[in-house]
Amino acid sequence: MIISARTLFVSVLAAASLFAITASAGAPAPLRQGRQAARTGQGVATGQLTASETARLAAQQTTIQVAKVRARADGIVTGRERARLDHLQDHSSRTIYGLKHNGRSR
Numbered sequence: 001m002i003i004s005a006r007t008l009f010v011s012v013l014a015a016a017s018l019f020a021i022t023a024s025a026g027a028p029a030p031l032r033q034g035r036q037a038a039r040t041g042q043g044v045a046t047g048q049l050t051a052s053e054t055a056r057l058a059a060q061q062t063t064i065q066v067a068k069v070r071a072r073a074d075g076i077v078t079g080r081e082r083a084r085l086d087h088l089q090d091h092s093s094r095t096i097y098g099l100k101h102n103g104r105s106r
Contacts, residue, residue, distance in 0.1 A: 032089055033061060039096050048100045057099065060092045 040057050043049035049057070067088060071081040 033064070036061065036089075036092060036096060039100070043096070043100045047106045050104055050106055053099045053104070057092070057096060060088075060095060064088045064092060 036057075040049065040054060044054055064085065067085055071077045071085060077085075
């Protein structure tokens with residue numbers, strides 16, 4: 001399997017942005033986001049994810065991270081905020097699975 005330079009660049013950029021955003025929140029990388037990033041990286045490495053799919057997943061993780069920062073802004077993450085974050089993570093997990101199993105490959 002040959003990885004094009006563009007695909008490799010997009011996947012590295014997506015992974016770097018995920019970890020940079022998590023690190024900028026001032027907290028260690030949450031386990032769930034780390035596992036999802038690993039699943040995305042594995043999909044890129046095996047050719048299950050295209051560059052555009054990888055970018056879409058990175059954008060979803062960015063949205064989740066922004067929601068986390070906003071939830072923590074007042075110092076307290078309420079039950080409703082936590083439920084919303086869990087819902088976003090659940091949706092992202094289903095999207096990762098769907099994109100990895102849609103039959104498209106690089």
